[in-house]
Amino acid sequence: MGYFLQQLINGLTLGMIYGLIAIGYTMVYGIIGMINFAHGEIFMIGAFISIITFLTLGLVGVGWVPLALLIVLVATMLLTSVYGWALERVAYRPLRHSPRLAALITAIGMSIFLQNYVQLLQGARNKPLQPVITGGARFLEGGAFAVSFSYLQMLIIVLTIALMAGFTLLINRTALGRAQRACQQDLGMAALIGIDVDRTISLTFVMGASLAAVAGLMFLLNYGVIDFYIGFLAGVKAFTAAVLGGIGSVPGAMLGGLLIGLIEAFWSAYFSVEYKDVAAFAILVLVLIFRPTGLLGKPDVEKV
């Protein structure tokens, strides 16, 4: 029981991170119908900017952890979202009316570029960070397996839920959210009724990138070590999560992320660590075969 509970907590934490990245994929796919393959790299850049900010703050002497965390969070979200914006402006906007494959190739090219850019600038070695948040609650001490629920995990879960709530409000209640939903339904029509489509798409990338930046920060805090290659696997899994939840659907992305995180945690705990990635992909294939639109996706009507 204790062991199961522990894996549940670990899986939830991991799933929150995947979910935050998956939102970026799902929103971009919903609006312009392309796989933003470089989104995983944006997540990686977020993690790098976080570690850089942490170390700089340490140098400047900001020692109080909540303040440092807040500064890092804001700085990372801000700087990473500039990357998201620039990515769309440079690589995707010129290709908006081109064949979809062209945009996919640019995205892959951008992903290769960003990976090597970070590798060149920051070096190929692992970057470790001392634990910033330590301690946690322990329960079921008397049982066979004591469960630990660290403050960090609590923070990740609470922060993600808060972000998700804010984000849902933004999509459902604000003018920007309405514009986004309109663009998702029909870009041409949205432009006709006076929505600035370019601006909406740019802001979508900015929001996706800032959520991915938070995920990068959480990844850094959770694992304590990053390298320039973390974006690929995390990105692929997050995309898997987005597809699993039904691509284009924001709650679906979160649900898919949680499921992938839980599957990964339980699979590593009960079966084998080596094949945890295989499990995630295998489940994706199964879902796509039996429910091609994902768990929360709307069925796609084929028009002739």
Next chain:
Amino acid sequence: MQAQAPGPAFDFGAALKDAGLVAGVVVLLTIALVGVRVQDISSGPAVVFRFDDVVAAAVLAFLGRLGIGLLRARRPLPVLVAALAFALGLSAILVHDVVAGGADGADLAHRLLPFASAVVNWTIALTAWVLSARAAWLLWYASESALDAEAREARMDRLSARVQDWARLVGPLLLGVAVMLPFLPGIDRRLLDIAILVVTYIMLGWGLNIVVGLAGLLDLGYVAFYAVGAYSYALLALYFDLGFWTCLPLAGIMAAFAGMLLGFPVLRLRGDYLAIVTLGFGEIVRIILLNWYTFTNGPDGVSGIPRPTFFGLPFTANPAEGEASFHSFFGLAYSSVDRIVFLYYLILGLALITNLFTLRIRKLPVGRAWEALREDEIACRSLGVHPRNTKLTAFSIGAMFGGFGGSFFATRQGFISPESFTFLESAIILAIVVLGGMGSQIGIVFAAILLIGLPEVFRDLNQYRMLAFGLAMVTIMVWRPRGLLAHREPTVRMPERPPPAGEAPQETRA
């Protein structure tokens, strides 16, 4: 954008503001990742500040953007003067650096360089040269109005149509060069190795073209079949002591079988889902190869893979007692290049078979069905084409060629490990197909030479190689979204005039 009109009113303030905005974005982009570097030292990571690089990048971005703005507004003269002066100055310092041995860094001129890395400086100098050339061009042809994007696209289309026409001429010519290549003067072992690599990618590109170009199926995991082919040969040779020529068809069959196994459940998915599932499959294959230690030797890879033989004659210097080797059988002096030349012809042959196969199968009903499915699946279904089975044939035939390529790779390297079959390989092969212009056989040749050959020649710039590769992918696609030589000829044409009444109407199926 009012660039079409020659000499529109030019708002200098707006251009400045625009350039300032770009510089601001560059500052935000670079301030953390470029301006601060995480250093590895024994006591844990620490940071080093390099804000001068950020400033340099921002200033350069400002000037460059301003220059482009001026060019767009048809004010080439100041740009020409400034860019030329900058390019000349920078190049002079760089050349001086190279001549003087570079790394002293003490003299003043050296300190004027914007960045520490010579490659980056050269790139900037090159950009300045390009900018000044563009300005000079505009100055010279001041009367000619700028081509808008569509006109440029149309011009490139005409060009690529002409290249495709030439392909009938260029094809045999290229083939002649390819066949003669090992005997051309100035070809050494290194260049031959590069040629083998390029031809390998051409073959893989042609193989993937069947899947992506003809059938329109987006496959991001092609490398999985490459890996299946490579490991089939390696393991068959290891466990059953089979030779290359026995294993080549077996590897192809196994890869085709793997393609069928994967394709059967997933081929009814739409494009992007298929992409992600094939990507996942590629990763699954790699993870299995990595972790199934007892069978594949895991991350250590399989070594001692037998080299190919020339109809049973090995390319060894000292053959075993009582056996002939290639050089002794033909009475030649032993040369280690012989084997490389043979490998080159082997892959060239395999590539040509792939090409010939593709060209022929396009004319067969199944090839027609692939192309029809790519264009309109619903119409095909209503005409009685079974989508999944038809796609499955394309998928597994493409996989088969991937398998052939894989077993060639294994025999060439003599050693394989899961490291060689990462997603990057799939991405490169797909990029070759798409950059070349989907479905264009000759385009794939050019794209492979461009993407594989050039970076190999510039191998010295090792760490910048992949950076430039990614950038090239983006630039080419933005410049030409449908691929370098995208010009789609219909495979079947309706006759332009109705045939004379006496003759039977020509058969036209599509």
